[in-house]
Amino acid sequence: MTHSVDLQTLADTHDEPFIVLDREYRIRSANKAFEEVFKLKLGEVIGKHCYEVSHFGTLPCRLSEEHCPHLAVFSLDKASTCEHTHFDTDGCLHRVKIKFFPLHAHEDEVFVGLSIRSFANRIEAIKRQGQQLAGSSPVFLHCLERLHTAAQSDMPALIAGETGTGKQLAADFIHRSSGRRERPFVTVDCMLLSEDLFERELFGCEREGAERPGLIELADGGTLFLDEVSELPRSLQGKLLRVIETGEFKRLGSSKVQKADIRVICATNRNLGGLMRRGDFRKDLYYRIAGMTITMPPLRDRRDDIPAIAGELLAQLSMKSKTAYRITAEALRSLAEHDYPGNVRELRNVLYDAAMTAADGVIGTVTIHKSVDHGHGPEDHEAPPAGREKSGTASGQPVSINDAEARHIAATLKKVKGSRREAARVLGVSERTLYRKIERYGIE
Numbered sequence: 001m002t003h004s005v006d007l008q009t010l011a012d013t014h015d016e017p018f019i020v021l022d023r024e025y026r027i028r029s030a031n032k033a034f035e036e037v038f039k040l041k042l043g044e045v046i047g048k049h050c051y052e053v054s055h056f057g058t059l060p061c062r063l064s065e066e067h068c069p070h071l072a073v074f075s076l077d078k079a080s081t082c083e084h085t086h087f088d089t090d091g092c093l094h095r096v097k098i099k100f101f102p103l104h105a106h107e108d109e110v111f112v113g114l115s116i117r118s119f120a121n122r123i124e125a126i127k128r129q130g131q132q133l134a135g136s137s138p139v140f141l142h143c144l145e146r147l148h149t150a151a152q153s154d155m156p157a158l159i160a161g162e163t164g165t166g167k168q169l170a171a172d173f174i175h176r177s178s179g180r181r182e183r184p185f186v187t188v189d190c191m192l193l194s195e196d197l198f199e200r201e202l203f204g205c206e207r208e209g210a211e212r213p214g215l216i217e218l219a220d221g222g223t224l225f226l227d228e229v230s231e232l233p234r235s236l237q238g239k240l241l242r243v244i245e246t247g248e249f250k251r252l253g254s255s256k257v258q259k260a261d262i263r264v265i266c267a268t269n270r271n272l273g274g275l276m277r278r279g280d281f282r283k284d285l286y287y288r289i290a291g292m293t294i295t296m297p298p299l300r301d302r303r304d305d306i307p308a309i310a311g312e313l314l315a316q317l318s319m320k321s322k323t324a325y326r327i328t329a330e331a332l333r334s335l336a337e338h339d340y341p342g343n344v345r346e347l348r349n350v351l352y353d354a355a356m357t358a359a360d361g362v363i364g365t366v367t368i369h370k371s372v373d374h375g376h377g378p379e380d381h382e383a384p385p386a387g388r389e390k391s392g393t394a395s396g397q398p399v400s401i402n403d404a405e406a407r408h409i410a411a412t413l414k415k416v417k418g419s420r421r422e423a424a425r426v427l428g429v430s431e432r433t434l435y436r437k438i439e440r441y442g443i444e
Contacts, residue, residue, distance in 0.1 A: 027046055039089040069082055080100045170296055185222055
């Protein structure tokens with residue numbers, strides 16, 4: 001009887017998912033339960049490395065920031081356990097407990113058996129206000145796994161990434177996957193508040209006997225999400241650091257020390273390292289908020305996810321407008337040809353723009369190309385309401401005020417060779433206001 005038959009027989013004796021690995025991490029056998037739980041075909045699994053199957057990875061887990069006792073089991077000839085994350089073929093994440101133990105098959109040949117038990121339900125992409133993280137590409141699944149790992153801890157987390165990559169959705173994913181899920185998730189947009197207003201909103205105030213709680217108090221027991229934390233005024237960074245370290249703060253106008261139990265998640269699309277070197281961002285605050293750093297991948301690095309994301313976006317649009325939208329296979333392939341400097345936000349705008357001119361709700365290749373050439377519209381481009389006649393967007397047609405403003409800002413930036421300071425001066429607005437509008441409209 002060959003070794004492979006012996007090992008397969010051994011795997012089949014287990015009711016829970018079970019696999020057998022050799023020293024090189026290759027799967028030598030797996031049982032039916034493993035196939036069913038992780039939606040795999042055994043014929044496609046045998047001979048592959050375990051990390052290829054469980055994480056869509058190219059390196060063993062021990063080289064990818066996860067503990068793996070595989071080598072220790074061989075060297076010590078002793079059983080061991082660990083907790084891991086595995087993905088199924090739908091891209092859904094499973095939190096599992098694995099028992100590793102040595103298997104002496106014949107003579108001196110040793111393998112390691114893995115008994116795998118799920119101790120949490122499958123974690124689907126979590127919906128937030130009709131939106132969700134979607135995709136199954138390796139780079140996205142690695143990011144999703146990092147987000148889930150962050151959710152298991154209460155330490156501060158920093159989410160980095162380009163504009164439009166879904167940093168706020170990621171923060172919400174962490175919150176809703178954490179032990180604080182039943183408590184508030186409070187968002188603070190650091191770009192939209194002046195220094196005085198920011199302090200009043202964050203810490204609250206007391207004036208003439210009237211008490212107004214701040215966002216920190218409202219987030220007590222839950223999560224405080226600071227979006228674009230790089231825009232936080234330097235004068236407030238020390239106060240935020242104190243809150244993170246001690247949970248203590250004072251309302252404006254009060255000498256009473258308040259205390260709040262909050263988990264802080266921050267997001268930025270800027271290089272905080274560069275800001276620290278220029279003295280614009282405190283080093284001690286950076287090292288406090290970056291307890292775990294997660295980088296959201298740009299859409300150009302996960303083109304395989306475009307069909308799934310487009311399907312989700314069109315489903316949202318159909319629900320809002322009460323019109324059934326669908327996209328042809330050819331148009332879907334055309335979507336993948338664009339680089340999307342504005343990432344998922346830009347993809348959404350392309351689809352919404354295309355939907356406005358789609359005949360009978362069918363989005364074809366020509367419509368997609370026109371929408372890409374048109375410039376995608378502003379970030380807050382609304383879905384066409386139910387019953388409204390779809391209007392054209394070709395050159396010469398009327399445009400919205402937001403469209404006009406976005407184009408004017410883009411043209412001004414081009415004239416001043418990208419200098420935001422000079423553009424703000426020409427436009428008669430503050431740099432902070434200009435930056436907010438650039439973010440809002442997805443201007444590059």
